Amino acid sequence: MRILGVDPGLRRTGFGVVDAQGMRLQYVTSGTIVVPSDLPLAERLKVILDNIREVVETTSPTVSALEKVFVNANPSSTLLLGQARGAAMCALADSRLQVHEYTALQIKKSVVGNGHAAKEQVQRMVQHLLSLDGLPAADSADALACAICHAHVGPMVDRLAQRGQLPGTKSVRLRGGRLTR
Template identity: 85%
Template sequence: MRILGIDPGLRRTGFGVIDAQGSHLQYVTSGTIVVPADEPLAQRLKVILDNVREIVRETSPTVSALEKVFVNTNPTSTLLLGQARGAAMCALADHGLLVHEYTALQIKKSVVGNGHAAKEQVQAMVQHLLQLNGLPAADSADALACAICHAHIGPMADRLTQAAGLPSRRGLRLRAGRLTG
């Protein structure tokens, strides 16, 4: 499975792509979409949308993982982050990709073993798990960590869903406003 992880942000959106085969993880690519701060909001969101679409076209992921928005003390910041996530989600849905969402706590716990790990710890563990030559940039590391989290959690969640006799998440697609199997 090829996983595209996204760490959304209105100024910087990180992305990371890995291949996962069982417990073996292999780095494919990563980077940061830098969004111009001096543009109107609609143009900034379009930069995210267009770049995520291009990343999907270039890397052909089979699934995607996105960090969930947390509610912080500033509702305006939360709303803007939600809009950035929405632009990324639309690009992913545009290509028919399933979007799995994980909280920062789940991602850090899955990658570092501690849900309250520092950014530097996440970067170091991503470097170690993917056997990278250097420390990845913070936004890229967060996106790669999101993809790694899905590689660890996704297959287990699918097995639990199947064991419970529920419809598989893999077979569900949103088409023309309807959920189909």
């Protein structure tokens, strides 16, 4: 499984790609999409959309993981972050990738073992888990952590959902498969 993790932001959107075979992880690539702040909002969102599409085309992931938006004290900032996240999600969906969403708390808990870990702790654990020579940049580390979270948590959640064993889900029989709600 090749996982593309995305840490959306209107100024800086991090991306990270890892290969996962069971619990074995291998670093593929990572980086940060820096969006020019002097562009109109629609063009800034297009920069995110186009660059995520390009990352998908060049790395051929089989699945994606995206950090969920948190609500902060400034509603305007939350809305702008949501729009950046929407541009990234549209690029992933348009590329026919399944999109899995995780909160920052879930990601940190999965990678560091502490849902309230500092950014530096996440960076160090990502470096350790992926055997990187150096410390990844903060946005790249967050995106890689999102991919690592999916590698650890995603397969288990998928199996439970298919069996209808997740709280609040039930399986519905369809011709040729199952739909979990």
